Structure formats: C-alpha cells, structure tokens
Amino acid sequence: xxxxxxxxxxxxxxxxxxxxxxxxxxxxxxxxxxxxxxxxxxxxxxxxxxxxxxxxxxxxxxxxxxxxxxxxxxxxxxxxxxxxxxxxxxxxxxxxxxxxxxxxxxxxxxxxxxxxxxxxxxxxxxxxxxxxxxxxxxxxxxxxxxxxxxxxxxxxxxxxxxxxxxxxxxxxxxxxxxxxxxxxxxxxxxxxxxxxxxxxxxxxxxxxxxxxxxxxxxxxxxxxxxxxxxxxxxxxxxxxxxxxxxxxxxxxxxxxxxxxxxxxxxxxxxxxxxxxxxxxxxxxxxxxxxxxxxxxxxxxxxxxxxxxxxxxxxxxxxxxxxxxxxxxxxxxxxxxxxxxxxxxxxxxxxxxxxxxxxxxxxxxxxxxxxxxxxxxxxxxxxxxxxxxxxxxxxxxxxxxxxxxxxxxxxxxxxxxxxxxxxxxxxxxxxxxxxxxxxxxxxxxxxxxxxx
Ligand code: GAP
Numbered sequence: 001x002x003x004x005x006x007x008x009x010x011x012x013x014x015x016x017x018x019x020x021x022x023x024x025x026x027x028x029x030x031x032x033x034x035x036x037x038x039x040x041x042x043x044x045x046x047x048x049x050x051x052x053x054x055x056x057x058x059x060x061x062x063x064x065x066x067x068x069x070x071x072x073x074x075x076x077x078x079x080x081x082x083x084x085x086x087x088x089x090x091x092x093x094x095x096x097x098x099x100x101x102x103x104x105x106x107x108x109x110x111x112x113x114x115x116x117x118x119x120x121x122x123x124x125x126x127x128x129x130x131x132x133x134x135x136x137x138x139x140x141x142x143x144x145x146x147x148x149x150x151x152x153x154x155x156x157x158x159x160x161x162x163x164x165x166x167x168x169x170x171x172x173x174x175x176x177x178x179x180x181x182x183x184x185x186x187x188x189x190x191x192x193x194x195x196x197x198x199x200x201x202x203x204x205x206x207x208x209x210x211x212x213x214x215x216x217x218x219x220x221x222x223x224x225x226x227x228x229x230x231x232x233x234x235x236x237x238x239x240x241x242x243x244x245x246x247x248x249x250x251x252x253x254x255x256x257x258x259x260x261x262x263x264x265x266x267x268x269x270x271x272x273x274x275x276x277x278x279x280x281x282x283x284x285x286x287x288x289x290x291x292x293x294x295x296x297x298x299x300x301x302x303x304x305x306x307x308x309x310x311x312x313x314x315x316x317x318x319x320x321x322x323x324x325x326x327x328x329x330x331x332x333x334x335x336x337x338x339x340x341x342x343x344x345x346x347x348x349x350x351x352x353x354x355x356x357x358x359x360x361x362x363x364x365x366x367x368x369x370x371x372x373x374x375x376x377x378x379x380x381x382x383x384x385x386x387x388x389x390x391x392x393x394x395x396x397x398x399x400x401x402x403x404x405x406x407x408x409x410x411x412x413x414x415x416x417x418x419x420x421x422x423x424x425x426x427x428x429x430x431x432x433x434x435x436x437x438x439x440x441x442x443x444x445x446x447x448x449x450x451x
Pocket of ligand 1: 143185192260261
C-alpha cells in the first residue's frame with residue numbers, strides 16, 4: 001500500500017497549493033475540487049503524458065475535442081438515460097443518503113437507523129438549452145467523454161482518410177451526480193477523463209484488448225507507480241456495464257484499499273450500432289481489401305485524470321530522516337513534476353542578484369522553473385523536495401569567480417558543479433533520464449553533500 005494516509009496528502013495539497021476545496025470561502029461545494037498553481041501543472045503533465053503515449057507516439061490514433069453539451073438523443077441511444085443509475089437509500093432517522101450497493105449492512109452507516117427501500121437514481125446532471133425550461137429543452141452534462149467520440153466516428157474516418165484499426169482519443173471534463181462522493185478527488189461530481197476508443201475489425205478485438213491491457217498497465221509503471229501497488233482485475237459477469245463484452249480495471253492500492261484507476265473494456269459494436277439505429281445514419285465501414293462491410297468493434301481504455309493525479313501523489317510520497325531532520329519528498333517522475341528546476345541564490349546579497357536572475361532567465365521558457373531567495377538554503381531545498389522538484393540550482397559567491405553553479409538531485413541528494421554555459425543542456429539531459437552522476441565537460445562532483 002502507499003506508505004501515506006489520505007489526510008497527509010490532503011493537507012500537503014492544501015498547504016502547498018496543489019488542490020483546494022471548491023468555493024471554500026462559502027463552505028465548499030460537495031464533491032468538487034479546485035487545482036491550485038502546482039496542482040494545475042501536475043494535472044496538465046499527467047494529461048500531456050497520456051496524450052503523448054496515446055496519440056503523438058502512435059500512428060494509429062488521432063485526437064478530438066468534442067463539446068460537453070450534446071443532442072439529448074445521444075444519451076438515449078447510449079443507454080445512459082435508461083440505465084446510468086445507482087441504487088440509492090435514505091436513512092429514516094438522520095436523512096443521510098447512501099449507495100445501497102456500497103453498504104455492508106442494511107442499516108445507516110452513520111447512526112444505525114432504518115433505511116428506505118432502494119430507488120434507482122440517474123447520475124446525469126440535467127439542465128436546459130436555451131431560454132425555455134421545459135422537457136423539450138432538457139440537455140445533460142456529459143457523464144463520459146466517450147460518446148463525443150462515437151458520434152464523430154464517421155467524421156474522423158472520412159476526413160482523416162484512415163483505415164482500421166483506428167483510435168480516437170479525447171480528454172475532458174465529465175459530470176456525475178454521485179450519491180456519495182469522497183476519498184478526496186477519488187470520487188467527485190465534476191472530474192476529468194482521458195478516454196480512447198480503438199475501432200477494430202470484429203474478430204481482432206480480443207488481440208487488441210490484450211494489447212491495450214498491457215499498454216495501459218505499463219504506462220503507470222513507466223511514470224513511476226510501483227508495480228506492487230498496481231493490479232489488473234477482471235470484471236465478473238454481473239459487474240459488467242450494459243455495453244461491455246469484457247472489462248478489466250487497472251486498480252491502485254489507495255489508502256482505502258484496491259480501487260479503480262482506469263477501466264479497459266471491450267464494448268463490441270454496441271455504441272456504433274445504437275447510434276446507427278437511433279440516428280438513421282450508416283456507421284459501418286467498407287474494407288477495400290476483403291470487400292467486406294461491418295460495424296467496427298471498440299476497445300476502450302478509459303482513465304480518470306484526477307484519480308491518476310491522486311495515485312501519482314500517494315505513490316511518490318516519502319518521508320525520511322536526513323541530518324537528523326525529517327525530509328518529506330515527492331519522488332515524482334520528472335515528466336510529471338510541476339516545477340522541473342528551482343533556481344536558488346545562496347543569499348539575497350545583491351552581488352549575487354545579476355548572475356542569479358541571468359541564470360533563471362536562461363532556463364525559463366525551456367522548462368517550468370521557480371526562483372526562490374527567501375529563508376535558508378536548507379529550508380528552500382526542503383520546500384522544493386516537498387513539491388517534487390527534481391533539480392535545484394544554487395548560485396554562490398564562488399560562482400561569480402568561476403562561472404559554475406551547483407545542481408542538487410532531489411532523490412540521491414548528490415550535488416555536482418557545472419559551468420553555467422553547460423547548465424541548460426545538462427538539466428535537459430538529466431530530465432530526460434541521464435544518470436545524475438554523469439558530468440558535462442568542466443563538471444565535478446561535490447563531495448559529502450547531504451542537503
Ligand atoms: N466511458 C467509460 C467510462 O466512463 P467509467 O469506469 O465509468 O467508464 C472511467 O469511468 C474512469 O473515469 C474511471 O476509471 C475513473 O478513473 C474515472 N471516474 C469515473 N467516475 C468518477 C468520479 N465520480 N470521480 C472521479 N473519477 C471518476
């Protein structure tokens with residue numbers, strides 16, 4: 001299990017500006033969260049890493065960005081209007097509201113009171129399009145990004161002149177009126193998804209399903225999640241969603257136990273068939289080589305951005321004792337770290353200012369940096385460790401003489417001294433995975449550094 005409890009991460013996130021309660025000054029908004037200056041960088045990095053792996057690094061996947069509000073018929077055809085519901089019970093004593101399928105016993109978990117019979121509660125948020133609030137104007141906030149992909153399948157196929165297999169990827173907000181939210185950003189009412197629908201010829205779906213299970217599991221491992229904290233769990237038949245032929249969850253060992261990070265489903269031809277029937281449009285494809293016409297099957301890896309952010313935070317959190325003091329460090333993968341390099345002049349002495357600001361200016365624009373000259377150097381190192389900054393660059397009085405600066409490695413605490421004119425290239429190489437102890441020309445190790 002991740003070595004840290006949820007309260008510690010919630011408190012770090014608030015204290016350091018990763019994540020705040022939504023509308024906090026008004027007492028909050030249930031199940032909604034705001035990302036602060038560091039959180040927004042981390043979240044963006046998670047989405048960028050996903051987009052790179054799913055779209056840019058492949059030649060069989062393209063992206064789209066569909067609207068959140070869609071024709072309401074989409075949700076009738078997809079099955080969401082009829083079936084996207086959870087069983088809800090109310091406590092007759094304290095009026096608490098719970099999901100019946102998550103209760104261990106048939107009594108209120110808060111006060112022990114008697115519960116009502118379960119009623120099905122549709123999770124889609126409803127609103128009205130246009131000025132008239134009547135049934136004909138009802139629209140839904142999308143509960144998944146997937147349907148925006150299915151309804152654009154023909155548009156993308158014909159305009160991108162692609163053949164199968166073809167994936168269409170999208171990231172974006174989804175909304176679910178969850179009966180109970182909780183575990184910080186794990187289950188909220190407004191969240192972001194990273195979804196990809198991979199359209200294949202029927203009969204090749206099992207092989208592609210296997211491919212995506214492997215790809216998606218290894219994505220988390222490559223970005224630093226420990227293998228022992230991840231597992232692939234097949235869904236039992238009775239657990240399968242109404243559209244799925246088969247499904248696995250990528251689960252992470254969160255502090256509350258194994259829980260879903262991502263679902264990978266074989267949706268067969270359910271969605272395209274439903275939309276073809278409902279819209280009257282032909283959504284089949286013609287395969288030139290075999291002269292066959294068929295409705296593609298779909299493999300769908302569907303991940304939660306917020307749940308991934310939470311797993312990366314939990315898994316990277318470490319506490320250790322260095323020089324008799326507690327050190328908290330987020331060992332985030334460099335691709336995910338909100339700040340890549342901190343520039344720290346040894347002191348605020350004005351003699352150091354021109355060189356320090358010059359060094360900062362030479363790095364800014366190349367990667368995210370932070371300039372910090374307040375308090376002792378030790379405290380500044382700790383502040384950067386706590387938010388996962390991989391490298392700190394220190395400018396001292398010797399730098400004025402020899403035009404060299406110190407780079408400190410977050411994880412090993414090793415320090416090297418490098419010429420300023422090699423600094424940017426050295427940092428780029430380290431961020432791309434070069435061993436920290438590999439030195440550029442004119443570089444040297446600083447012996448005994450333990451800061
Ligand atoms: N298109 C398929 C689909 O939406 P899902 O299992 O309902 O499948 C996919 O959702 C992912 O979206 C989940 O694995 C989870 O990471 C994320 N997710 C779903 N509901 C969420 C919620 N209420 N809060 C945060 N993330 C959620």
